[in-house]
Amino acid sequence: MSSEKTKLPPHIPAEQHQRAEQAGANDDSIQKVHAILLREKPEPSEGFTPLPLFLLGFISAMVFVCAVYVVHYRGGFDPLVYDERFDAEAAKAAASAPKELTPEQVLASGKRLFQTCAACHQATGLGVAGVYPPLAGSEWVLGKEDRLIRVLLHGLGGPVQVKGNTYNGAMPAFGKIPGGGYNWSEEKISHVLSYIRHEWGNNAGFITKDNVAAVLKAEASRAKAWTQDELAPFAQ
Amino acid sequence: MNRAPLIFLGIFFALAFSWTGIVLTNHLSYAKLQPVFDETEGKAFPQKLPGNAERGKEVYRDLGCVYCHTQQVRQPGYGTDIERGWGERGSVARDYIHEKRVYLGSMRTGPDLRNVGARFVGDAGRDWHIQHFYDPQITSKGSIMPPFRFLFETRSIVGEASPRAVQAKLPAQYQPPAGHEIVLTQRGEDLISYLLALKDPALYPEEAARVYVPKPESAEKKTESAHPEAAK
Amino acid sequence: MAAIYYFLPKVLGKPIHSYYLSVLGFWSLAIFYNWAGVHHLIGGPVPVWVQTAGIAASFMMVVPVIVTGLNQHLTLVGAASALKYSPTLRFIVFGGVNYTLTSLAGSLMAMRSWAEITHFTHYTVAHAHHGMYAFFTMVMFGSIYYILPRIILKEWPSAKLISLHFWATAGGITLYVVVMSIAGIQQGLAMNALPVGADGHAGSPIPFLTIVANTIQWLELRTVAGVVIAIGHIAFAINFTWMLVKPRQPGTSEPTLFRHAPDLEVAP
Numbered sequence: 102m103s104s105e106k107t108k109l110p111p112h113i114p115a116e117q118h119q120r121a122e123q124a125g126a127n128d129d130s131i132q133k134v135h136a137i138l139l140r141e142k143p144e145p146s147e148g149f150t151p152l153p154l155f156l157l158g159f160i161s162a163m164v165f166v167c168a169v170y171v172v173h174y175r176g177g178f179d180p181l182v183y184d185e186r187f188d189a190e191a192a193k194a195a196a197s198a199p200k201e202l203t204p205e206q207v208l209a210s211g212k213r214l215f216q217t218c219a220a221c222h223q224a225t226g227l228g229v230a231g232v233y234p235p236l237a238g239s240e241w242v243l244g245k246e247d248r249l250i251r252v253l254l255h256g257l258g259g260p261v262q263v264k265g266n267t268y269n270g271a272m273p274a275f276g277k278i279p280g281g282g283y284n285w286s287e288e289k290i291s292h293v294l295s296y297i298r299h300e301w302g303n304n305a306g307f308i309t310k311d312n313v314a315a316v317l318k319a320e321a322s323r324a325k326a327w328t329q330d331e332l333a334p335f336a337q
Numbered sequence: 338m339n340r341a342p343l344i345f346l347g348i349f350f351a352l353a354f355s356w357t358g359i360v361l362t363n364h365l366s367y368a369k370l371q372p373v374f375d376e377t378e379g380k381a382f383p384q385k386l387p388g389n390a391e392r393g394k395e396v397y398r399d400l401g402c403v404y405c406h407t408q409q410v411r412q413p414g415y416g417t418d419i420e421r422g423w424g425e426r427g428s429v430a431r432d433y434i435h436e437k438r439v440y441l442g443s444m445r446t447g448p449d450l451r452n453v454g455a456r457f458v459g460d461a462g463r464d465w466h467i468q469h470f471y472d473p474q475i476t477s478k479g480s481i482m483p484p485f486r487f488l489f490e491t492r493s494i495v496g497e498a499s500p501r502a503v504q505a506k507l508p509a510q511y512q513p514p515a516g517h518e519i520v521l522t523q524r525g526e527d528l529i530s531y532l533l534a535l536k537d538p539a540l541y542p543e544e545a546a547r548v549y550v551p552k553p554e555s556a557e558k559k560t561e562s563a564h565p566e567a568a569k
Numbered sequence: 570m571a572a573i574y575y576f577l578p579k580v581l582g583k584p585i586h587s588y589y590l591s592v593l594g595f596w597s598l599a600i601f602y603n604w605a606g607v608h609h610l611i612g613g614p615v616p617v618w619v620q621t622a623g624i625a626a627s628f629m630m631v632v633p634v635i636v637t638g639l640n641q642h643l644t645l646v647g648a649a650s651a652l653k654y655s656p657t658l659r660f661i662v663f664g665g666v667n668y669t670l671t672s673l674a675g676s677l678m679a680m681r682s683w684a685e686i687t688h689f690t691h692y693t694v695a696h697a698h699h700g701m702y703a704f705f706t707m708v709m710f711g712s713i714y715y716i717l718p719r720i721i722l723k724e725w726p727s728a729k730l731i732s733l734h735f736w737a738t739a740g741g742i743t744l745y746v747v748v749m750s751i752a753g754i755q756q757g758l759a760m761n762a763l764p765v766g767a768d769g770h771a772g773s774p775i776p777f778l779t780i781v782a783n784t785i786q787w788l789e790l791r792t793v794a795g796v797v798i799a800i801g802h803i804a805f806a807i808n809f810t811w812m813l814v815k816p817r818q819p820g821t822s823e824p825t826l827f828r829h830a831p832d833l834e835v836a837p
Binding site: 347348349352354355357358359363365367407409411412415416417420421427428429430432441442443444445447448477478479480481503529 | 599600603604606607609610612613614615616619622623681687689690693694760761762763765773774777778781783785796
Binding site: 178181182183184213214216271272274283284292 | 455
């Protein structure tokens with residue numbers, strides 16, 4: 102406003118300056134101040150259209166469906182249940198059913214376990230030429246069970262002949278032996294051995310967990326990996 | 338706003354409702370889970386991590402591994418985690434009772450790591466991790482994981498070469514100049530200790546409450562559905 | 570959400586369709602949304618009853634979403650031509666529509682069979698960006714376009730830049746969500762498939778690295794989408810800096826609109 106003050110004609114007495122200023126404010130600056138407000142719409146308000154009836158029906162249906170869902174899949178509100186298909190009766194039936202696995206289940210379990218072995222021996226069972234020996238058609242796999250079980254339990258080191266080629270690697274120990282890393286149970290070892298004896302055209306007998314347990318007991322004091330020569334007596 | 342008390346009550350009720358449902362009830366339901374003693378192993382599971390692995394867990398957090406890797410095995414019959422060898426059973430709450438922070442993760446840009454310690458074991462496992470951290474392409478061709486080369490240090494050999502030098506495990510293009518050696522930093526050592534210790538080997542009573550076992554007939558179904566894929 | 574409820578009627582100069590719908594939407598959201606987070610643990614290490622409760626709550630989220638979407642849509646009906654003029658409205662309506670879409674997709678993702686495929690994949694990433702960017706960020710941009718001129722008493726300098734900002738971000742995020750959803754579904758299906766493996770038997774999972782290799786092309790498209798979004802952000806930054814630097818205009822100021830609005834039908 103001070104700028105307007107200086108623009109006032111000099112002949113107007115000082116006491117009238119005040120009024121002149123007010124007159125000036127009436128036009129321009131009030132317009133300016135109100136322009137900001139003029140562009141505004143009124144504050145938001147609410148309409149009061151009632152709820153459509155179908156919506157009410159829809160919500161009721163949702164509540165009903167969800168309630169049924171919760172009741173159906175509640176798993177007994179049991180903190181130990183992790184399977185929504187669980188119900189006490191089915192569990193009882195499963196518990197009373199014979200625990201013996203079918204041959205298919207043994208091979209399926211062995212196949213899962215073989216994921217670990219496939220890192221070296223490959224999913225094809227052919228190994229890697231010059232580095233990891235093949236399992237498909239291997240005389241070690243198809244031959245005497247006692248030797249094969251020992252290889253898996255304690256591992257195998259040093260040069261080894263498979264299908265006429267020499268390999269020189271270190272098969273790790275998978276059995277429950279002192280210092281062993283994998284600590285697979287007798288059952289798991291029997292599954293994976295049964296699997297490799299039935300895969301890729303191999304056709305040798307199943308190995309049971311009792312076979313494995315017997316070997317483990319016989320070699321209870323052994324901790325280090327076998328060599329080819331040490332295993333020779335078990336091949337007969 | 339003349340109904341402030343009503344709105345306050347309503348909000349209080351809504352929050353109390355969900356708090357009761359997802360905090361309190363869960364706490365009462367399974368906060369008291371105890372370790373289970375395994376007769377054949379003679380140990381109680383889950384086991385606490387050893388100290389260096391516990392430090393490695395901090396490195397795991399620090400490097401943001403959780404953004405690309407989960408630590409939870411899905412339940413049998415749900416996804417293919419078990420078929421992939423990521424675990425022998427689904428993860429359960431009991432597996433995590435010793436962990437203050439869990440790194441469940443929500444994205445699998447990389448594989449699940451809950452049982453990585455059962456897949457890579459001992460010295461061979463350690464070597465694998467060393468190669469993989471130095472350059473993931475050495476062990477996993479086509480991986481999109483970045484190399485974590487800052488977990489290693491190339492230094493000049495002063496006096497005798499360190500017994501902890503790792504360059505012998507790396508391919509030719511990564512060999513340091515003569516008179517130098519590559520060693521893992523402490524963080525690298527800790528992280529690898531953690532990954533080697535990360536596994537849930539034990540079976541818990543929870544397994545008795547599963548009715549789902551992948552049966553032969555469901556395997557057959559999958560075979561049928563897979564055949565058109567193979568025909569293409 | 571509150572920003573939409575304020576700006577939608579404010580810009581249109583028209584009341585929100587129904588008070589009752591708003592109230593219903595608010596309270597059902599307040600009750601169910603807290604529970605819905607559990608659906609990230611489906612198939613994971615929590616007891617099954619927790620998962621089931623989370624799924625049911627995620628499903629009940631359909632109620633507030635439908636109610637809110639209906640309310641906002643019915644408010645806009647008859648005034649949709651304002652979208653041609655008002656930048657604020659365009660951003661906010663884009664955000665509102667995507668709120669409905671992303672929430673319905675979220676409820677769908679809570680279904681066990683759908684989560685089995687999409688969880689742990691890029692689909693989850695797409696969903697998170699859909700909610701965080703296409704809904705929240707776009708609404709916030711709209712709010713900024715409305716609030717800032719009123720605070721600093723200057724108008725946005727360039728309608729063209731606002732337009733570029735809108736189309737680049739809207740197009741970019743749409744491309745992003747579509748691309749990542751496709752990538753995620755494909756990734757999830759491959760993860761769960763058990764086709765005939767290298768050993769000639771069914772039941773072998775597809776190797777993880779093969780799946781990674783198949784996702785890379787989609788991740789490249791994701792980068793393209795990100796660049797487009799970044800172009801929009803640069804347009805906004807230029808416009809914003811320009812607005813701060815330029816002198817305040819004397820006299821009545823006109824709001825910056827995409828095109829001339831007949832007798833100032835809308836506030837920007």
